[in-house]
Amino acid sequence: MDAKQQTALCCLFLVLMLHADHTLAAETCGSTYIKVPFCKSWSCKAECWLEAKLTSSTVNEHKCTKGGIKGRCYCHLCPK
Incomplete structure (x- = not known):
């Protein structure tokens, strides 16, 4: 490889590196x-809050998906 090809390859690599979307992984x-x-x-709020504390997350949404006895809570958690 001559110097011209190496320069072009480095420029292409730099463009690809700067073009990557790093916010998706964050x-x-x-x-x-x-x-x-x-x-x-x-009670659903309390359960989701406890789950967030145990996993070092924050609660974005909480709701009962099955109310009453033997219920089920939905928690949407995001990292801090």
Whole structure:
């Protein structure tokens, strides 16, 4: 390879490196469903908050997907 080809290759590599979208890897949120004995909005909020504290995350959304006895909470958690 001569110097001209090496320069072109380095420029192409630099363009590809600067063009990459690094924000996609920074924020990866996840969802989880938690089974609870009794699901109301306040108990679901508490369960999601506890899950966030254990996983060093923040709660973006919480709701009961199955209310009443033997309920289920939906938690949307994102990293801090």
